Amino acid sequence: MSTASPAAPLLLGLALLGACSSDIDPERERVCRRVLPTLVAEGGSVRVLGAAAGREPRSIRMDFVEQRPGRPPVTRWAVCRFSEMSRTDLSGVISDRGPVGGAALYLLKRYYLDTPDAVAAEPGPG
Structure with missing residues (x-):
């Protein structure tokens, strides 16, 4: 006769799901989400x-x-890559349409990612 609670399998399943959760840095994910609108055509959304x-x-x-x-x-x-300099220093972006070039990456980092426009255009997490 088993004395295990009927909720035990459910709790075990939830614990396993938590163990499989991603270890993505939320700040890096935020930076990468802010990049996405710059990769779509004007008038498009993400x-x-x-x-x-x-x-x-x-x-x-x-x-x-x-x-x-x-x-x-x-x-x-x-795919957003980050440097070893800081956890949110974007060092490269490549998409299904190719890499973002050096000058475009510089402009993206220097003049867009931390602006109110980038915050407003940032899509929510999936």
């Missing part, structure tokens, strides 16, 4: 599908949907 650790150290992969008026939604992805 809906984040999810985030996961990238293949390289200190990287995050974001899967998202680009939505544009009059066009079908397109599923896309981007």
Whole structure:
């Protein structure tokens, strides 16, 4: 005769789900989400599908949907890499359409990511 509570399997399942949760730094994820609107055509919008650790150290992969008026939604992805200098220092971005070049990355970091416009355009987490 078992004395285990009927809730024990549920609690075990919840504990296992928690153990599988991602170890993505929330600040890095925020920075990467702010990059996404810059990767879509003017007038487009972004809906984040999810985030996961990238293949390289200190990287995050974001899967998202680009939505544009009059066009079908397109599923896309981007990988944000971060330097060792600080946990939120963006060192590179590559998407399904190719890498963001050095000058564009500099301008993105220097003149966009910390602006009110970037905050307003940041899509919510997936």
